[in-house]
Amino acid sequence: MTSKIPLSMFPSGQACQICDVCAGKGLKRRLVEMGLTPESIIQPLGCNRGSLLISVNGSRYALGRGMANKIMVQPVYEEVPQFG
Amino acid sequence: MAEKIKVAVAGNPNVGKTTIFNALTGARQKIGNWPGVTVEKKEGTKKHKGHVLEIVDLPGTYSLSAYSADEVVARDYIIDEKPDVVVQVLDSTNLERNLYLTSQLLEMGTNLVLALNMSDRAEMRGDDIDIPRLESLLGVSAIKTVANEGGGIEALLDSIVSKTESNPPKPHEIGYGKTVEEKICALEDILGNDTELTKHYPARWMAVKLLEGDENVLSKLSSSNIEGKVQNYLSGFDNEEYEVEMADKRYEFIGALLPQVCTTCAEDVSPSDMVDKVVTNKYLGIPIFLSLMWGMFELTFALGTPFMGLIGKFFGWLGGAVAANIESAWLASLLGDGIIAGVCSVLLFVPNIFILFFAIALLENSGYMARAAFIMDKLMYKMGLQGKSFIPMLMGFGCSVPAIMATRTLEDEKDRLITMLVTPFMSCGARLPVYILLAGTFFGREAGSVIFGLYVLGILVAILSAKLFRTFIAKGQPSPFIMELPPYTRPSLVNSLLYMWNQGYLYLKKVGTVIIGGVMLVWVLAYFPQGVEYGSAESLIGSLGQLIEPLVAPLGFDWKIAVALIFGVVAKEIVVGSLGTLYGTGGGESLSPALLADPSFSPAIALGLMVFTLLYVPCFGAVAVIKKETGSWKWMFFQAAYSTAVAWVLALVTVLVANLVL
Ligand SMILES: Nc1nc2c(ncn2[C@@H]2O[C@H](COP(=O)(O)OP(=O)(O)O)[C@@H](O)[C@H]2O)c(=O)[nH]1
Ligand SMILES: [Mg+2]
Numbered sequence: 001m002t003s004k005i006p007l008s009m010f011p012s013g014q015a016c017q018i019c020d021v022c023a024g025k026g027l028k029r030r031l032v033e034m035g036l037t038p039e040s041i042i043q044p045l046g047c048n049r050g051s052l053l054i055s056v057n058g059s060r061y062a063l064g065r066g067m068a069n070k071i072m073v074q075p076v077y078e079e080v081p082q083f084g
Numbered sequence: 085m086a087e088k089i090k091v092a093v094a095g096n097p098n099v100g101k102t103t104i105f106n107a108l109t110g111a112r113q114k115i116g117n118w119p120g121v122t123v124e125k126k127e128g129t130k131k132h133k134g135h136v137l138e139i140v141d142l143p144g145t146y147s148l149s150a151y152s153a154d155e156v157v158a159r160d161y162i163i164d165e166k167p168d169v170v171v172q173v174l175d176s177t178n179l180e181r182n183l184y185l186t187s188q189l190l191e192m193g194t195n196l197v198l199a200l201n202m203s204d205r206a207e208m209r210g211d212d213i214d215i216p217r218l219e220s221l222l223g224v225s226a227i228k229t230v231a232n233e234g235g236g237i238e239a240l241l242d243s244i245v246s247k248t249e250s251n252p253p254k255p256h257e258i259g260y261g262k263t264v265e266e267k268i269c270a271l272e273d274i275l276g277n278d279t280e281l282t283k284h285y286p287a288r289w290m291a292v293k294l295l296e297g298d299e300n301v302l303s304k305l306s307s308s309n310i311e312g313k314v315q316n317y318l319s320g321f322d323n324e325e326y327e328v329e330m331a332d333k334r335y336e337f338i339g340a341l342l343p344q345v346c347t348t349c350a351e352d353v354s355p356s357d358m359v360d361k362v363v364t365n366k367y368l369g370i371p372i373f374l375s376l377m378w379g380m381f382e383l384t385f386a387l388g389t390p391f392m393g394l395i396g397k398f399f400g401w402l403g404g405a406v407a408a409n410i411e412s413a414w415l416a417s418l419l420g421d422g423i424i425a426g427v428c429s430v431l432l433f434v435p436n437i438f439i440l441f442f443a444i445a446l447l448e449n450s451g452y453m454a455r456a457a458f459i460m461d462k463l464m465y466k467m468g469l470q471g472k473s474f475i476p477m478l479m480g481f482g483c484s485v486p487a488i489m490a491t492r493t494l495e496d497e498k499d500r501l502i503t504m505l506v507t508p509f510m511s512c513g514a515r516l517p518v519y520i521l522l523a524g525t526f527f528g529r530e531a532g533s534v535i536f537g538l539y540v541l542g543i544l545v546a547i548l549s550a551k552l553f554r555t556f557i558a559k560g561q562p563s564p565f566i567m568e569l570p571p572y573t574r575p576s577l578v579n580s581l582l583y584m585w586n587q588g589y590l591y592l593k594k595v596g597t598v599i600i601g602g603v604m605l606v607w608v609l610a611y612f613p614q615g616v617e618y619g620s621a622e623s624l625i626g627s628l629g630q631l632i633e634p635l636v637a638p639l640g641f642d643w644k645i646a647v648a649l650i651f652g653v654v655a656k657e658i659v660v661g662s663l664g665t666l667y668g669t670g671g672g673e674s675l676s677p678a679l680l681a682d683p684s685f686s687p688a689i690a691l692g693l694m695v696f697t698l699l700y701v702p703c704f705g706a707v708a709v710i711k712k713e714t715g716s717w718k719w720m721f722f723q724a725a726y727s728t729a730v731a732w733v734l735a736l737v738t739v740l741v742a743n744l745v746l
Contacts, residue, residue: 023564025324025327025328026151026327027564028327028328029149029327029328029331030146030151030495031566032328032331032332032335033146033147033149033184033331034146034181034566034568035146035178035180035181035184035568037332037335038332045357045360045361046360046361046364046365047366048364048365048366048369048458048459048461048462049366049461049462050462051458051461051462051471051565053360053364053458053569055357057178057180057181058177058178059178059181059568060356060357060360060568060569060570060571061566061567061568061569062454062455062457062458062461062471062565062566062567062568062569063565063566064461064465064470064471064564064565064566065462065465066465066561066562066564066565067564067565067566070564
């Protein structure tokens with residue numbers, strides 16, 4: 001089981017991976033088109049009163065808190081955990 | 085025979101489209117509409133090898149499925165105008181995302197030339213892009229460019245011209261997987277019945293766009309007899325299902341392509357990120373922003389003042405020469421009291437305004453503007469807006485007209501409406517002459533602080549009004565904020581100068597037309613009826629002024645101020661221009677003593693007048709653009725009435741308080 005939590009709740013300073021976007025289809029596609037593709041790694045760069053600065057696929061993005069609530073992420077594992 | 089070639093420059097935001105456009109067209113640009121953050125298409129021409137290229141700079145867009153008003157402009161131009169060649173500008177350091185738009189353009193069957201821009205950056209970090217291979221895999225021409233240094237521009241021009249001589253390309257096909265492909269096939273079959281339509285647009289492309297719910301393509305069907313069938317078919321399932329899936333497939337296609345053409349060396353932390361660590365820091369961000377703003381205005385005044393002196397001297401001399409050499413009394417009065425006095429009091433401030441536009445261009449070009457939006461996001465959110473709204477508001481310091489147009493980058497209609505309604509409160513360059521004249525005359529050494537206070541007041545009124553509108557008019561939450569931050573660059577001098585010139589030119593044009601017209605009208609009204617003392621209460625303008633004086637009398641304004649304010653609606657500089665004309669002072673600098681000598685003026689009144697000028701109904705230009713951009717008379721009248729009411733109340737408070745304190 002991996003734990004999916006909103007980006008806004010993710011411990012700051014740690015890299016994570018996008019697993020889902022909880023938003024209408026329009027916004028979901030918009031994010032994909034802007035380069036925030038599923039499974040991309042998010043590198044946090046900074047935080048300013050709840051707004052986030054992140055690096056994804058080589059581009060920098062500013063996100064408001066509301067947007068960070070919609071992006072579900074999981075921790076990045078160095079090696080894929082094996083089950084069973 | 086010169087052959088005309090229609091060329092569109094398209095691409096993601098901040099990849100260097102405008103820089104390429106400037107490099108391609110040089111100064112041969114039509115500046116009918118406002119430049120700046122490109123929100124409306126900008127046109128220019130270029131002759132190359134016997135061809136005439138008509139080049140259009142389009143707003144930035146991530147894809148052809150438009151989300152915001154400026155993206156709609158770009159998409160509609162590409163689909164409807166069908167340019168002969170589309171030059172897509174790409175950021176070579178981020179090919180994956182940039183190629184997404186490429187894949188859509190290829191699907192459409194556009195005649196595509198890729199400008200792989202920022203190749204200096206890509207090379208610096210050691211990327212290697214195999215251009216011939218990219219060209220053969222995609223069936224396009226690709227040129228490496230370094231737009232800000234003019235690198236690759238000639239080759240790009242050659243490539244555009246030779247593209248028109250080759251055969252049009254076959255639309256590129258991307259496989260979308262079995263379920264989607266079935267739907268595409270079915271739609272293609274239906275569309276095939278309308279041969280007129282498929283002659284203009286590839287059927288497969290239309291089918292794909294229909295599945296994605298593209299409104300522009302849907303509207304193309306409205307005149308066709310197959311519309312019913314298509315609607316019927318589409319209503320049979322939920323096409324939203326497929327939107328994201330299709331986007332993923334395009335990335336899959338790119339993912340398969342990229343490793344064949346380029347080896348990238350990703351960098352961990354770029355120099356740009358290090359700057360951001362400081363500039364967007366929780367504690368340092370706002371102080372840094374405020375010092376930059378302060379520096380910008382300081383620069384505007386410090387550099388502008390010597391020029392002001394020169395211009396003042398010149399007009400003083402001109403006024404003297406006119407008075408000495410022109411026999412006819414009325415003509416001398418028209419030229420001296422009317423045009424020279426009026427125009428001078430406005431032209432005096434042209435250097436300041438040019439410098440202000442230059443400073444705004446530097447902020448925008450360096451990439452800092454986007455950071456300011458990020459820093460302000462939280463505050464803006466509290467006030468019912470989002471970070472992105474801050475950019476148009478900042479541009480409002482230059483001029484409200486392009487600032488209101490820049491709200492097109494906001495995706496959400498309500499966010500956009502509120503931003504448009506409050507942007508005119510940001511003190512624009514045209515109000516500067518009023519402050520400099522009045523604050524300089526009545527507050528001497530404190531003039532700087534008074535002017536700074538007015539800017540702050542404008543910001544506060546804008547922010548509080550936004551909160552008010554969000555609570556009562558456009559209820560709801562601001563839309564979630566996301567914005568790409570371009571890397572910092574050394575601002576290009578050419579770009580910034582062109583921006584300054586384009587904006588400043590429009591300002592000069594305004595002086596030459598609207599303002600000369602305005603002050604001439606004031607002169608006529610002040611000179612007639614024949615025989616009365618010029619600009620006295622018995623003149624026509626005196627009667628007019630006395631008619632409206634009661635409206636502003638509670639504020640302590642006399643009829644001359646009332647007249648200046650009425651004419652100031654045309655353009656706010658006219659407040660100063662008409663005072664210059666009414667007091668009939670030859671050179672701008674001598675308006676100060678005339679005001680000081682007039683008992684109906686006092687520091688308190690001057691302060692009230694500045695507050696009123698800052699806040700009351702924005703100029704005709706701004707009002708007209710609000711009408712155009714909101715598409716409604718209602719919002720235009722609302723904005724005009726609301727701002728005038730706010731101005732009246734706050735000016736009254738200012739005068740009352742100032743009378744107690746001063
Ligand atoms: N290093 C580098 N910077 C560039 C290049 N082309 C443009 N720029 C800079 O990138 C910034 C954005 O350019 P602009 O033309 O406004 O982008 P647009 O939003 O696509 O119109 C400007 O500061 C340019 O000076 C390039 O080839 N290399
Ligand atoms: Mg541009």
